[in-house]
Amino acid sequence: MSTPSPAPAVTRAAAALDALAASPTGVMTLSDLARELEIPKSSASNLLQALEEAGLVRRQGPGYGLGRKLVELGAAYLDRQDDVREFYRFCEESPTLVNETVRIAMLDGEDVIYLARYEGHPAVRFTSNIGDRMPASLCAVGKALLARRHEKDIAELFPDGKQLPALTPHSITDPATLRAALQEVQQRGYAFEDEESTLGVVCVGVAIPTRGTHGASLGLSVTALKATFTRELERKLVAELQDLARSLGAPMSLGR
Template identity: 45%
Template sequence: MSVIEVEKGAQAPAVLKAVRILDLLALSPGRARSLSDIARELGIAKSSTSNLCASLEEGGLIRRSGGGYLLGRRAVELGSAYLAGFDQIREFYRICEESEVLTTQLVQIAMLDGARVLYLAAYEGRERFPLSAGVGDRYPSSATAVGTVLLAELPPDEVEALYADPNRLVTFTDRSTKDLETLQRKLKMTRERGYAIDEGEIHLSVVGLAVLVPSTRSGEPSFGIGASLVHPNDSPEERARVLAALRMAAAELTRPTIVPVEK
């Protein structure tokens, strides 16, 4: 999985290289990466990597652990401050706790991050499944229900451009979406029915359902809220109940648009 690429002619290449280091450490939480590993994987000279890591460490964004580096406390603080900017994330846990249906489900909320989704919150009303995403995890958008409902908000030409590189269509099982044509069909169906479904694309025994929490303010992202069900123990009745609860949650999380009153 690639990390952020430095664009040619960038105004501040050192800053972008520092972001690439943070992104690399975020992709392997809890696993310290040595200076040599970082330099080799990112293709940055070891001397430059050393200087960048020293600056990031001084700023508290990374920390030393044994013979390598991990994300630092400051990265957590910045992430928390970012999430605090979204009222919906603060409300997410309350809504799940108070919902008769969602309180017993594994529910997640995420935002689109290119060809991936970034999970912002997870309510664990039941035991986690294998490969269940946690806060801060990134999964391929094309294989997840929350990713599918967010991609469905994009016009087909933007989806085609996003997946110009077929390697972005990451597969986990034989049910995972493998090509752009299949993805476009899945997104069309999602738009028509108003919700997304993951039929064992991440894990064969897990079905994901997701609906959109659309953005109503300029500059803010839309969110996808979804729940994971055990298959084949789930039933059409259970899916309908969970889907209805997700739609109610999404409606409550969607900020009302303020319409100016004409004088």
């Protein structure tokens, strides 16, 4: 017989978050969640309202999904873990990365979410903050991670005729063009972004090795000013990013 929870409301909220995380689509309706938790719909509604106000869940169409606040909390947790400390240590000791802005990101559907950032280049501190989302089609790390997915997955995420988001005149807005770009990433071994998310800024990105192509995906990227970017710098950045990716392996994505 299980011991009664000392805080039933917290236990129920945790169960709701677990249910959303386990959902195949990442989204559950109010009715589905009430049924899963075996509580009245009115109770489930109050629970979701409280979680939404806290940023722990968000509305997605007719249902609810996990909220961005969880990423912020996760980033705070990761910041204290060995793998993220290794990320910062590696950047600080690398001949080239030490002077650049380097980030770890996670692929989440059509977006990437930034989990950690090393600041080595004060000129590009306007780039995304930890916890921010960015359309994967617009950034180097997003394309590096998308390139690991099966063609079927990419076709479902970006069907022909779908208008992709644009932030600059250089943004890729056509799925066919994106698919061609992903093939180039696969052949080259890394992704390159040329002013697609921010004018005057370029970026290179690589995927962190993981088991299979359907699990959690993590990647690394370096953001640089185009005015001072050279092919020699690109070569050095890619080499050091790939070394860092191998150093990290994929422990964060394997839930050790």
